Amino acid sequence: MRSRLGRLWSAYGMAGVLVALCVAFTWATWREESPAGAAGGAQLAEALGARIGQGGGLLVAPDDAEGRAFADGFARAAARLGALPPEATFGDPPAVRAAIERRVARGAAPRWVATTQAVRDWAVWGSLRSGTPELARLEVLAPKPVWRSTFLSTSNLRNVADQTAVIAIIAVGMTMVIITGGIDLAVGSLVALSAVAVAWLIRAAGGEGASAPAMLGASAAACALCGAVGAFSGSMVTRFAVPPFIATLAMMLVASGLAYIVAEGQSIYDIPVSFTWLGRGADLAGLPNAVALMIVLYLGAHVVMTRTAIGRRIYAVGGNAEAARLSGISVARTLLFVYVVSGLTAGVGGVITASQLKAGSPTYGMMLELYVIAAVVVGGTSLSGGEGRVFGTLIGAFVIAVIRNGMNLLDVEAYAQKVVLGLVILGAVLLDRWKRRRA
Amino acid sequence: MRRSPLLLALLLTAFAGCRGVPSAPPARPAGANASAPSKGVIGVSLLTLANPFFKEMGDAMQAEAAKRGYTVAIVSADMDAARQKDQVNDFIARKVAAIILCPADSRAVGTSIRAANQAGIPVFTADIACLDPEARVVSHIATDNFAGGKLAAQGMIEALRGKGKVAIIDHPEVESVLQRTKGFREGIAGTPGIQVVAQLPGGGMRDSAYKAAQDILEKHAQLDGIFAINDPSALGAAAAIEKAGRTGITVIGFDGQPEAKQAIREGRLYASAVQFPDRIGRMAVEAVARYMSGEKVPAETLIPTALYRKADAGKDPALK
Numbered sequence: 001m002r003s004r005l006g007r008l009w010s011a012y013g014m015a016g017v018l019v020a021l022c023v024a025f026t027w028a029t030w031r032e033e034s035p036a037g038a039a040g041g042a043q044l045a046e047a048l049g050a051r052i053g054q055g056g057g058l059l060v061a062p063d064d065a066e067g068r069a070f071a072d073g074f075a076r077a078a079a080r081l082g083a084l085p086p087e088a089t090f091g092d093p094p095a096v097r098a099a100i101e102r103r104v105a106r107g108a109a110p111r112w113v114a115t116t117q118a119v120r121d122w123a124v125w126g127s128l129r130s131g132t133p134e135l136a137r138l139e140v141l142a143p144k145p146v147w148r149s150t151f152l153s154t155s156n157l158r159n160v161a162d163q164t165a166v167i168a169i170i171a172v173g174m175t176m177v178i179i180t181g182g183i184d185l186a187v188g189s190l191v192a193l194s195a196v197a198v199a200w201l202i203r204a205a206g207g208e209g210a211s212a213p214a215m216l217g218a219s220a221a222a223c224a225l226c227g228a229v230g231a232f233s234g235s236m237v238t239r240f241a242v243p244p245f246i247a248t249l250a251m252m253l254v255a256s257g258l259a260y261i262v263a264e265g266q267s268i269y270d271i272p273v274s275f276t277w278l279g280r281g282a283d284l285a286g287l288p289n290a291v292a293l294m295i296v297l298y299l300g301a302h303v304v305m306t307r308t309a310i311g312r313r314i315y316a317v318g319g320n321a322e323a324a325r326l327s328g329i330s331v332a333r334t335l336l337f338v339y340v341v342s343g344l345t346a347g348v349g350g351v352i353t354a355s356q357l358k359a360g361s362p363t364y365g366m367m368l369e370l371y372v373i374a375a376v377v378v379g380g381t382s383l384s385g386g387e388g389r390v391f392g393t394l395i396g397a398f399v400i401a402v403i404r405n406g407m408n409l410l411d412v413e414a415y416a417q418k419v420v421l422g423l424v425i426l427g428a429v430l431l432d433r434w435k436r437r438r439a
Numbered sequence: 440m441r442r443s444p445l446l447l448a449l450l451l452t453a454f455a456g457c458r459g460v461p462s463a464p465p466a467r468p469a470g471a472n473a474s475a476p477s478k479g480v481i482g483v484s485l486l487t488l489a490n491p492f493f494k495e496m497g498d499a500m501q502a503e504a505a506k507r508g509y510t511v512a513i514v515s516a517d518m519d520a521a522r523q524k525d526q527v528n529d530f531i532a533r534k535v536a537a538i539i540l541c542p543a544d545s546r547a548v549g550t551s552i553r554a555a556n557q558a559g560i561p562v563f564t565a566d567i568a569c570l571d572p573e574a575r576v577v578s579h580i581a582t583d584n585f586a587g588g589k590l591a592a593q594g595m596i597e598a599l600r601g602k603g604k605v606a607i608i609d610h611p612e613v614e615s616v617l618q619r620t621k622g623f624r625e626g627i628a629g630t631p632g633i634q635v636v637a638q639l640p641g642g643g644m645r646d647s648a649y650k651a652a653q654d655i656l657e658k659h660a661q662l663d664g665i666f667a668i669n670d671p672s673a674l675g676a677a678a679a680i681e682k683a684g685r686t687g688i689t690v691i692g693f694d695g696q697p698e699a700k701q702a703i704r705e706g707r708l709y710a711s712a713v714q715f716p717d718r719i720g721r722m723a724v725e726a727v728a729r730y731m732s733g734e735k736v737p738a739e740t741l742i743p744t745a746l747y748r749k750a751d752a753g754k755d756p757a758l759k
Contacts, residue, residue, distance in 0.1 A: 033534075062559040092561065092577075097733025118559060121536060123478045123508075124733035156532035163525045265611050265640060267520075269546035269571075276550065353521055357547035358571075363612055366519055408529035414488050414515040 014380055014395045017428065021399065025151040025406035032145035034117035037066050040143040041073030044114055045081065047144060052078050056111035057086035058103070060096055060119055070116050086114065093124040100128060100135070109134035117142045150409055158288060160398070160405045165290040166191070166356075167368070168397035170349040171375045172301045173230075173342030175393045178376050179305075180318040180338050181385025182244035186233060187346040187372055189255035190226045191365030194350025196259045198222035199268035199360025207270035215275050223347035229255055230343020231336060238332035252369070259362035267361035271354075279355030290352045294394075297345070301390045314338060318385030375400055378428040399428065478508045479536030481727055484526045486541040486567065486613075488515040489644075490671060491696050492716045493541065496565065499720030500539070507728040509536070520544035527551040531558045537727045539563045545570040545614040552576060561730060565723040566716075567615050578726045578736045580719050584615045587712040587744035588622020591691050594710040594746050595627060595664050598689040602632035603663030606655045608672045610643035616668045619693055619712075623666050636662070641672045648675030656683045664689040670699035670711055677707045695747050697757065704752035712744040 034040055045052065059074060061067030067090055075085040089099045096119075103109060109132075113125075120142040128135045150156060170187050177184045201218035202210045210218075229251055236247040282288045305311040313334045316324040325331050349368075354360040379396025381388025403424055407417045483500060485493040497513045504511045512535070516523035520543045530538050531554060538555055540562060542548035549571020552562045556575045564579045595605060607623065610616045620638070627633045637655050641648030648667060656662065656679060665680075665688060667673035673692025680688050692699050695713030702708045719742060726736045752758055 064557060064559045066559060093731050093733040094735045118534060118536075121479050122733075123728065123731040126478075127732040150533055153532065156529075159528045159532050163528070166521070267544050267546050267612070280550065280554075356524060356550065357520055357544070358550045359520075359544065359547040361520060361544050361547060361612070363518065363544065364521055366517070404525070405529055405532075408512075408514060408526060409533055411512045414513060417514075 013431065014378065014392060014399065014428065017431075018395055018399050018402065021402050021406065022151070025402065025409070026149040028406070029150040029152075029409050030147060031150065033148050033150075034143040034145045036116060036118075037069040038073030038076075040116060041070040041075075042077040044141065044143040045074045045077035045085075048114065048141065049081060050083070051112075052081065052086065053083035055086070058100070058110035058113050059086050059088040060113050060115040061088065061090055062092070062116070062119060063090040063095075067116065074114060086110075093122050096122075097124050097128065101132070104132055104134050110138065112139040112141060114141050117145065151406060154286070156405070156409070158282070158286065158291075160401050161291045162288045163405060164397050164401040165288070165294045166349045166352050167371050167375055167400070168294050168394055169290075169297055169352070170342075170346050170368070170372045171379075171393045171397055172297055172390060173338070173345035174372050174376050175379070175381055175388055175390050176301075176305070176314055176338040177244070177342045178373075178381050178383060179314055179385055179388045180335055181321070182237065182335065182338070183248065183373070183383075184230075184233070184339065184342045184346075185245065185248040185369050186229065186251040186255055187342060187349070188365035188368035188370075189252045189259065190229060190343060190346035191350040191353055191368055192259040192362050193229070193255045193262075194222040194226045194347040195354035195357075195360035195364050196263040196268060196362055197225050197360070198351050198354050199271055200262050202272070202275065203268055203270045208272050210272055210275075212274065215272070219278075219351045222351055223344055226255075226347030226350065227340050227344040230339040230341070230346070233343070234336040234339030237339065238335045256362065263360065263362045265362065267359045267363075269359040271358055271360075273358070276355050276358050279352050279357070290356070293348070293352075297348075298390055298394055305390055310334070310337060315386060318387075320386070371400060374425045378425060396428075400425070477510045478728075478731070479510075480533065481509050481511045481537050481539060481724065482527075482530035482533070482535040483511050483513045483539045484516050484523050484530075484541070485513060486516055486543055487518050489517075490669075491698075492669070492694050492714070493566075496541075496716035496720035499717035500724050503721045503724040504728075507724065509724065509728065511724070516541075516543045518543050520547040523548065524551045527555060531555055531560060534558075535560060536731065537561045537563065539565055539723050539727065540569075541565050542567045542569055542614075544612070549574040561727075563723055563726055563730075565719050567613060570614060576738075577730055578723075578738060578740065580723045580726060580740045581615060581742065582714040582719065583741040583743050584618035585622040585625075586741075587693060587714065588619040588624075589626035590622075590744055590746050591619070591666055591693060591710070591712045592623045592626020594691050594712075594748070595623075595666060595689065596630050596633060598691075598709050599633060599663050601630050604634050604636045604659065604661055605664035605666060606637040606639070606659065606662060607635060608639060608641035608648050608651050608655075608665060608667040608676055610640060610668055610672070613643065616643070619668050620666075633664075641667065641675065643669055643672060645671040645675040645678075648672035649679050650675075652676035652679035653683070656680065656685060662688055664691070664709075667692050670694040670696040673708055673711065674699060674702060677702060681707070693744075695745075700747060700752055700755060701758055703747060703749055704755070704758055706749065710746050710748045713747045714744055715742055718742050 061070045071088050078085040120140050125140050198218050205214035233247045233251045236242045237244050284292050313329045317334045375397035376393050379392035514526045523543045552574035555562050561577045566581050609620045639651040641651040665676045667676050670692040677690050689709040692711040695711050699711050730736050
């Protein structure tokens with residue numbers, strides 16, 4: 001019994017931590033919130049019922065897609081009830097205030113306002129009530145709130161996945177490097193280099209008018225450049241026996257410097273809007289494209305690590321390089337492979353970052369390598385090499401992203417966030433150590 | 440099974456450390472502010488909290504918001520545009536009433552602001568402007584950096600009596616800093632006796648500006664003045680000058696932070712173009728509050744600087 005539980009824990013322990021974190025944040029961000037959009041509008045209209053027909057109402061919504069949907073939903077539900085929907089006003093607080101004051105001036109002061117929760121919370125209503133005697137008893141009505149969790153909302157979960165994507169993708173390469181017993185400190189700088197390179201190439205290929213194939217080519221070239229930097233670090237490690245820490249530390253500085261040189265210290269932003277497809281688009285059933293790419297890369301890496309010869313060689317080299325060499329494995333080629341993959345995944349991370357921010361700047365990726373290494377280690381990969389799983393890393397990346405997101409939702413002070421994050425990483429690794437000793 | 444209590448304890452400690460989460464299930468909204476009579480949460484992402492300038496701005500925002508019945512949630516972007524994007528997304532997920540940003544990158548912040556625009560959340564910028572023409576910013580509150588740079592130039596001309604070689608330690612990644620160097624260069628352009636012999640990036644921070652200043656001093660045996668784009672850079676430059684044992688170099692900073700004022704009093708710095716981060720913070724929150732109550736707010740509010748010299752330091756009650 002004990003040993004089976006132990007095995008279960010050692011395989012899924014960090015996943016349990018992730019679930020526990022999600023439950024905790026769901027519970028801590030539980031609050032009342034009105035339904036939005038068309039459903040909110042319909043619900044409010046049904047709640048108001050016959051009152052709509054009695055007049056004296058005004059529909060107020062923000063001038064955006066969701067506000068229009070709210071008004072549409074309200075109008076349709078009112079029509080079903082056989083009532084004429086009230087006049088609608090769209091806009092921001094100053095516009096709404098001006099519109100209502102115009103109505104008051106022509107003697108048509110509304111008695112009630114039907115609106116969304118966000119608009120009901122505007123301070124404009126307080127100042128209208130106290131400043132205009134005709135509006136002193138104005139009622140502002142929003143759809144009945146329901147209990148829900150901000151953390152667990154679809155938009156926030158998508159947000160967390162989106163925030164994880166870049167770190168998780170880079171962590172694919174890092175996991176392989178760490179399994180061989182190495183480390184790659186250059187990935188943060190490579191993100192900057194890749195972002196700057198892709199932005200620079202797109203600018204050179206016509207800036208805002210660049211075509212899709214040109215952008216694709218620029219992205220591939222930026223990734224290839226980072227792969228080449230990875231190959232360079234790898235050959236330093238294999239051919240000249242430079243310790244990986246030193247070799248990649250040097251490349252971290254080189255890549256960062258190159259990024260500043262290419263970008264001339266500025267951010268490059270002459271990029272077509274369509275370039276943000278990768279970083280901001282969500283084409284697959286609401287799944288952000290970057291997250292879809294992340295999933296594909298993880299599936300691929302999982303197959304490589306568990307089903308192919310190169311995957312077995314990576315584990316073998318990390319477990320015991322000498323034994324691997326004696327059994328006929330080319331240690332140098334295996335190491336070169338993992339550093340190239342690490343460079344390539346960092347390049348992909350940089351392209352996504354540039355796409356998300358619609359600009360490439362040499363300041364991107366600062367300290368990112370540390371978060372990536374943290375994700376790998378939290379995911380259960382041993383820094384001494386030889387063991388680790390790519391899906392463990394994915395869980396590790398999510399643990400870090402969830403903690404960060406949860407703390408932002410809970411208003412944790414900026415300084416305290418770093419302390420908590422550091423302690424959680426330490427705690428996760430300690431747990432892992434403890435688990436290994438017992439298992 | 441014996442392991443899970445420890446795991447839980449660890450998780451709970453992590454939470455208890457960050458906020459007073461009630462230990463009973465939330466009968467009342469745990470969203471903290473839902474039951475308070477707050478008019479809403481203003482999400483604030485500052486450039487960094489490692490610079491006292493932004494700390495002061497954040498504190499002023501907190502105070503002003505409390506006065507006006509709002510709560511602020513302040514996070515630090517740590518000068519990282521990608522992190523700031525994540526923070527804005529978190530604000531959108533929380534459905535804050537309004538967002539105030541000090542952009543970490545004046546261009547890249549555009550995509551985040553547009554996302555907030557789409558979610559119907561008004562965005563204000565403080566200190567650093569957004570340069571993306573498609574992003575809708577309700578109001579921008581900042582120091583008049585260009586005029587401040589000219590003011591610093593006047594101080595330099597006055598200190599050098601219109602003749603000498605000067606260097607600039609800048610930080611060209613930030614739009615407001617570009618305005619300062621532009622103002623400074625324009626300010627000294629009318630005085631042919633003063634030449635700019637070097638302009639090096641100092642990262643806006645004391646340690647990196649120290650190194651930049653060392654390089655400048657190494658290269659220019661004859662140097663009469665350094666204009667540093669902020670006080671940490673100026674203090675770094677002053678430290679480099681002292682370490683090199685050079686004298687007679689006028690250092691002028693920008694910001695007016697307490698430590699720099701002290702250094703001006705001691706004569707280590709000549710002057711600083713004082714900004715008023717507390718006023719920026721206060722006016723940013725005021726703009727949010729006025730906008731939310733339906734008043735029109737100006738698209739841009741520029742706050743002038745003042746040159747702070749030794750004579751001002753002598754009279755400053757805040758210095759001992």
